[in-house]
Amino acid sequence: MKKNLFSxxxxxxxxxxxxxFVILGRFAAIxxxxxxxxxxxxxxxxxxMSIVFGPxxxxxxxxxxHALKDLLFYGAPWWSWVAVSGFVGLCFGLVWKKINIDEGVxxxxxxxxxxxxxxxxxxxxxxxxxxVLDILIYAEPVNKVFTQAIVAxxxxxxxxxxxxxxxxxxxxxxxxxxxxxxxxx
Amino acid sequence: xxxxxxxYLDRNSPIHRLxxxxxxxxxxxxxxxxxxxxxxxxxxxxxxxSLVLFKLSRIRVQxxxxxxxxxxxxxxxxxxxIYLFSxxxxxxxxxxxxxxxxxxxxxxxxxxxxxxxxxITLKYFTVIPAALLFIVTTNPSEFAASLNRxxxxxxxxxxxxxxxxxxxxxxxxxxxxxxxxxxxGLDMSRKETLGRRVKNTASIVVPLIFSSLDRIEVISxxxxxxxxxxxxxxxxxxxxxxxxxxxIAMAGVxxxxxxxxxxxxxxxxxxxxxxxxxx
Numbered sequence: 001m002k003k004n005l006f007s008x009x010x011x012x013x014x015x016x017x018x019x020x021f022v023i024l025g026r027f028a029a030i031x032x033x034x035x036x037x038x039x040x041x042x043x044x045x046x047x048x049m050s051i052v053f054g055p056x057x058x059x060x061x062x063x064x065x066h067a068l069k070d071l072l073f074y075g076a077p078w079w080s081w082v083a084v085s086g087f088v089g090l091c092f093g094l095v096w097k098k099i100n101i102d103e104g105v106x107x108x109x110x111x112x113x114x115x116x117x118x119x120x121x122x123x124x125x126x127x128x129x130x131x132v133l134d135i136l137i138y139a140e141p142v143n144k145v146f147t148q149a150i151v152a153x154x155x156x157x158x159x160x161x162x163x164x165x166x167x168x169x170x171x172x173x174x175x176x177x178x179x180x181x182x183x184x185x
Numbered sequence: 186x187x188x189x190x191x192x193y194l195d196r197n198s199p200i201h202r203l204x205x206x207x208x209x210x211x212x213x214x215x216x217x218x219x220x221x222x223x224x225x226x227x228x229x230x231x232x233x234x235s236l237v238l239f240k241l242s243r244i245r246v247q248x249x250x251x252x253x254x255x256x257x258x259x260x261x262x263x264x265x266x267i268y269l270f271s272x273x274x275x276x277x278x279x280x281x282x283x284x285x286x287x288x289x290x291x292x293x294x295x296x297x298x299x300x301x302x303x304x305i306t307l308k309y310f311t312v313i314p315a316a317l318l319f320i321v322t323t324n325p326s327e328f329a330a331s332l333n334r335x336x337x338x339x340x341x342x343x344x345x346x347x348x349x350x351x352x353x354x355x356x357x358x359x360x361x362x363x364x365x366x367x368x369x370g371l372d373m374s375r376k377e378t379l380g381r382r383v384k385n386t387a388s389i390v391v392p393l394i395f396s397s398l399d400r401i402e403v404i405s406x407x408x409x410x411x412x413x414x415x416x417x418x419x420x421x422x423x424x425x426x427x428x429x430x431x432x433i434a435m436a437g438v439x440x441x442x443x444x445x446x447x448x449x450x451x452x453x454x455x456x457x458x459x460x461x462x463x464x
Contacts, residue, residue, distance in 0.1 A: 008414050011340050012405040016355075020397050022202030022348070023355045027363075028390055030382050039383065041390050063449045064345055074259065078314040079220070089298070098193065137220050140305070140453065141277075148266075163387065170245065170391060171398075173346025181446050 005009040006056055014060040020045060021065030026073050028120055043156050044056030044163035047092045047118055051101050051168060055093030062089030067091070080133030084125045104180070106172035118160045126153025190356075191252055194321045199430065200242040205323045207431040211318040211438040218445040219311045225300075227445050228307045234441075235314035242318055260309055264302050268292075275301030281460040291418075296384070297460060304456075311379050325349040330421035332374030339405040339419050358396060363389050 021042045029038035042065070050058030063086030070077040095117045099110045130153075131145040195201075200208075219231060246253070267274065275297030276282045283296035323331070327344030333339045371385040408414075449455055 006340070007405075008409050009401065009405040011414070012347060012401050012408065014341070016351055016397050016401050016404070018348035019351040019355045020342065020394065022352055023359050023393075024390065027356075027359055030379075030386050041386060045394055052398075060341065060344060064348060068345075068352070071316060071402060073252070073255070075191065075249075075256050075320075076216075076312045082201035115330075135249050138305070138308075139223060141267055141274045144222055144266055144300055145268035147270065147363070162383070163390075166387065167391070167394065170395075173394070 004126065008015045010053055010057050013049060013057050014064065017045075017053075017057065017061035018065035018068060021061055022069040022072065025065070025069045028106045038053040041159065041163055043085075043088070043122075044090050044160050044167055046089050047164035048167045048171060049112075049162050050089050050093035050095050050097055051114065053093075054096045055090045055095055057094035058089030059086045059090075060089075080137050081130055083133060084130045087129060088118075088121050091125070092118055094121075101112045101168060101172055102177035104177035106161065106168050111168075114165065114168065115161055119157050122153060122157045122160065126150070126156060142179050191249065191317065191320045193324055194244060195249060195324075196243045196322070198241060198243040198322070200238065200318060202428075203261075203434055204334075204425045204427060205433055206334035207329035207331075207391065207427070207434050207446045208319050208334055209214075209328070211434055212315055214442045215315045216312050216437045218274065218442045219308055219315075219318060221437050221455070223304055223308070223455040224449050225304055225307070225459070228311050228456060231311040231441070232307060235311055235318075236319060237311050239314045242322055244318070244321055246438075249321065252317065255408055256309070256313055256322065260306055267302060267305065268298070272298060276297075278456055279458050281459045283460070292299075294326075294420040300459070321459050324423065327425070329421040330424040333421065334424065340414060343413075351400075353394070355397065359389070359393055362392050 024039065024042035024045055028041040030041065046058065046062055046065070049061050063082060066082045066085035067077045070082065095113055098113060099106070101110075126149050127146075131142075131149040134140050134145040134149075135142060198346040203211075215231070215235075219228070222228065272292045273295070277297055278301055279297045280313065281297060284293050285296055285299070286294040289293060328349065332342040332345060366385070366389050371388060372381075377385065
């Protein structure tokens with residue numbers, strides 16, 4: 001498959017991806033037992049889409065998906081976290097050419113690359129950008145936003161690390177490996 | 186399971202007659218104004234204004250009450266969290282301390298803290314009616330056209346249109362899969378251990394994601410066949426020309442934003458401080 005940053009397929013992937021992000025974010029969040037903290041399956045999905053369709057798709061799915069989810073289910077977008085969703089989507093996608101999942105290989109090396117990228121991106125996004133934007137835009141107390149962000153960030157890093165890796169493994173299995181055909185002797 | 190979602194409500198009202206582009210621009214300027222300012226006078230004025238607009242739109246409160254309850258719950262939790270984490274935030278911001286109730290340690294309740302949290306809550310109350318109005322009075326197919334109108338590339342606008350079009354479909358898929366898996370005995374509630382819950386959720390999420398990936402394939406092939414993305418511009422079936430009302434609405438909200446910016450940053454402080462005046 002040709003890797004194009006902004007083809008028709010990417011547009012559709014953004015549209016459907018944002019819709020799935022909305023539904024997963026609303027219905028498929030797993031309660032952890034800690035109040036107001038859920039394991040978000042939507043970010044694992046975002047990671048899969050970014051790796052398959054590239055950083056542009058990741059940025060748009062994160063941004064549009066999160067903004068629509070907030071608008072449709074909670075009435076008003078929480079802009080600072082919407083921006084961070086876009087940011088992490090973009091960062092997940094930065095290694096799409098390196099991992100090249102469409103070749104059907106997602107082995108130890110790719111898993112490590114993926115997890116280092118996702119953990120770094122989310123650490124910057126949730127531990128730094130989200131609370132700083134919260135303070136700048138909403139002037140909320142510093143220690144409150146950092147506590148929230150750190151709890152959510154850790155939950156998301158773990159969820160993308162476990163579920164995201166599993167999703168990518170499952171996706172890789174559906175692709176045909178190059179050179180997987182053999183001529184019978 | 187059947188969680189309600191905000192959707193377009195067809196009415197004949199002055200707000201509905203505005204074009205989608207106008208409403209989008211007004212909504213963005215309105216949220217920008219509400220986000221930037223902490224000036225209580227402006228927030229109150231905007232809140233009253235948004236109630237008037239809500240009345241004009243002929244949308245009944247019952248039609249959006251499910252979302253209002255969620256928002257109120259969220260605001261309550263948020264307010265409690267702010268108080269727990271930073272009970273003296275208001276004192277820091279306003280610089281004075283009028284103690285109302287004496288409580289343990291730093292948790293003394295002050296007038297400043299109450300005023301600060303009142304402002305935070307008010308900020309939401311000014312944005313919520315505007316956001317609700319924008320969603321329930323804008324036809325989804327017009328929404329994409331209006332994004333394009335204000336300068337967003339039509340490819341991205343189309344992606345948003347696809348998202349809005351397919352959210353109900355994917356919600357239905359999700360429920361079908363979830364019910365099928367629950368019929369087989371999978372439990373996603375708190376009764377299961379965390380590990381099992383993750384595993385059970387995965388068995389719903391994975392089929393949903395892979396069926397959606399197939400959907401991407403089908404839709405993008407169909408669009409490719411119809412020559413989508415060939416030209417630099419496209420027209421929209423649901424786009425409407427601007428009328429006088431649109432210009433009045435946009436000018437009105439633009440003036441509001443300008444006034445907000447001037448009043449808010451005039452004295453170099455985002456907060457309106459009633460405590461200084463009294464001293």
